[in-house]
Amino acid sequence: MNIEKKIIIVGAGGFGREVVWTIQDCNKISKNKLELSRIFDWFFNDFTKNGTLINYLNKYASIKVSEKASIKYLTYDWILNNK
Numbered sequence: 001m002n003i004e005k006k007i008i009i010v011g012a013g014g015f016g017r018e019v020v021w022t023i024q025d026c027n028k029i030s031k032n033k034l035e036l037s038r039i040f041d042w043f044f045n046d047f048t049k050n051g052t053l054i055n056y057l058n059k060y061a062s063i064k065v066s067e068k069a070s071i072k073y074l075t076y077d078w079i080l081n082n083k
Helices: 053-060 078-082
Strands: 007-012 018-022 033-036 070-073
16 A cells, blocks of 8 residues: 555644654544544544545545444544654
């Protein structure tokens, strides 16, 4: 898999550091159930500019998620900013 397919979020990690997360780092994804990083909630409009959140995730996840999958947002782990 090339790097473009793995990276989903690149952003400021605080203190001028760049943070890169992959779909596996912060999320639990199955066909019918999603437990997602709170970032997907906070920046929902950014992830859904060209379709649904499910459409966006299906571009990067190894599992195809159902359009009817339940979505739960996880408590954000602020320690990730220090990585």
